[in-house]
Amino acid sequence: AQTVTQSQPEMSVQEAETVTLSCTYDTSESDYYLFWYKQPPSRQMILVIRQEAYKQQNATENRFSVNFQKAAKSFSLKISDSQLGDAAMYFCASNSFRGAGNMLTFGGGTRLMVKP
């Protein structure tokens, strides 16, 4: 069984500033991935960044980076130089493979507001 917890229902950041979204997880999988997905209002959910659990190096995608602490089961997302287009719901997720399927367990989400 897996659980993913996002303790911040809402966050706010000033444009051009940096914000960090928190996520903790628990999994019985020995090999797993962690993800951050972004869901803009009325638009599709898109992948922001992913981390392979066996890799110690934190993933980075342009302005987005993660702080992966495996022992603490923590996976936070840092957004640098925040832009108005970053405003969205952000979901942290972990996966487990079942056959050919990639089962995602999502956290409850964090709504990010970006102030101009």
Next chain:
Amino acid sequence: DAMVIQNPRYQVTQFGKPVTLSCSQTLNHNVMYWYQQKSSQAPKLLFHYYDKDFNNEADTPDNFQSRRPNTSFCFLDIRSPGLGDAAMYLCATQVSGANVLTFGAGSRLTVL
């Protein structure tokens, strides 16, 4: 161009009146998923297909069924919608063995 298309985007139905939501994909992905996302909650997996093999989550209510007539299309049927079924329904696809899902924009169901 949207690669996972869900129709309708908004659906209003009456209590107990069957409803069908559709999902089509141009990616030729062999795995397709249906998630239910209630307001301010995490998406919850209902079921998934690997090709034509159907996999139901243990806690998915019997009221929910799915069909996948071909690789491109997948349908979610709600036989007798209750007020508690009002939610956003998300379709997602994936290449077998990959770890990234491609989502549609969702179908928002309102039950009156």
